[in-house]
Amino acid sequence: MKIPLFDLTRQYIKIRQEILTEIDKVISSGRVILGENVSLFEEEIANFVGVKHAIGVANGSDALFIALKALGIGEGDYVITTPYTFFATVSCITRNRAIPIFVDIDPVTYNIDLDKVEEVLTSHPNRDRIKAFIPVHLFGQTVNLERLEYIKQKYGIKILEDCAQSIGSTWTYSDGTVKRSGSIGDAAVFSFFPTKNLGAYGDGGMIVANDDEIAEFCRSFRVHGSKTKYVHDVVGINSRLDEIQAAVLRVKFRYLQEYTNKRREIAKEYQKLFEDTKSVKEMIVWPNVPDDNSHVFHQYVIRVKNGQRDVLREFLKEKGIGTSIYYPMGLHQQKCFAYLNIPKGSLPETERASKESLALPIFPELKIKEVEYIVLKILEYRGG
Structure with missing residues (x-):
């Protein structure tokens, strides 16, 4: 018996006609960059997570880079995160010219150990320069969101949730409230790499946030820092969720x-x-x-x-x-x-x-x- 770690083709067989129909609609419309599917998919993801804004970008790595920049992280700042994660979680810190602080993981969940995070926040010699914390909801299991909110409020740091592997995962609070991963950070990011639970047929990513200014920054930064065509407030990058991939993801999102x-x-x-x-x-x-x-x-x-x-x-x-x-x-x-x-x-x-x-x-x-x-x-x- 041959059993692959992951098989994209088995899924495609079942939804092939739906996918091809939607791709044909996109190409036939002539609107293939930041069209209706991107806008609708952003709205669907925002509603699903329970936040105000969602901004589609080219991939999860860019989502991390842009979102961290939107939180105001820059040269000389320190950012706490886990060493047990995909490279992009940490490269977004160094690409923003900040300095990562690695905190060890819990051996059962593989997620970052929040007790150790608090130890760093109370004892690190450069405590005043620790500006943000990137928890990763690894392998599909949510970090304790209630504790994350407590840390955010007590220590006054920004939280960027890395939800690349956790779309739809939840945490139940002590009062019975249930929240999804991505809903409590100052910003959060998702990846739609083909192997993800919700995967495109290529690259794709999403930034979500409740803050209007953070969302506005991300939305302009993904198009070279331009809010108005050919007018650039900052030097951004070209990182847009592809319209065809958005159409594919909207089909898959239904499932x-x-x-x-x-x-x-x-x-x-x-x-x-x-x-x-x-x-x-x-x-x-x-x-x-x-x-x-x-x-x-x-x-x-x-x-x-x-x-x-x-x-x-x-x-x-x-x-x-x-x-x-x-x-x-x-x-x-x-x-x-x-x-x-x-x-x-x-x-x-x-x-x-x-x-x-x-x-x-x-x-x-x-x-x-x-x-x-x-x-x-x-x-x-x-x-x-």
Whole structure:
């Protein structure tokens, strides 16, 4: 059996005619840049997240860069974030000539440890220069939004939520209020890279915000800093969500809840199969599936203990099973950030996760019999 980590074509087969119809409408209209689909999709995403504004841009990396700039972050400022994330979360800080402060992760959720964030905010020698915090809702699981709001208010820093992997994920507050990821930051960003839960057939990104001035800045910055054609208030960049990609995303957005439900069903099946097999517990730690449907399972990531991760991955590859490693090293270990002089071992949970984590296939069209095959082969490796 051949099982890819992700398969875009299975989904396309089911929605092909809808997609082609909408693409034809765009091209036939002659309006292929910042047209009706971009505007409508922005409105749909804003309503979905629960914010006033949404601004479509070319990709998630640009969304981070522009949004952080809109928050006023610049040269000499410090920004707290996680080292266990995709490169763009941190490159947006350095591209704005600011300085990242890496805070270690929680070993269960892989999200940034908020206790350690507060430690930094009370003890860092350059505390007065810490201007922002970028939490990442990793693998589809929301960072504690109630705690984020508390940190934002107590310490007076800007929060930019990185929701590239978490569209539709939620957090339930102590009073029973439920909020979506992306709804509480000064700004938040989404990615529509093809492998995301809501993915385009190319690149795409979105910035969301409640603040009118932040939204206005982002909207003009994406078109070279121009509010009026050929009049430039700042030196912006060219980063517009493509009209055809917006049309594609509007079709897929109608199915997002269905896709999310299927991801959760697959995650539950993995969990059931692992829990039913006691022998695997010596080697595998699998993620919990919350009862409140807060997790959207962009990735299904297990830990492989005892130094067996890479060997197991090679074994699964031989059995036709695609896997991936998110992430093979913490960003503090990347050569381009060596100038930060962060000693090895100073972020132990990140460094341990980079040696143990392994992403198994999870996408809406994955069949239960394929999940059973994957777990069977893991057990076969274990000799179970």
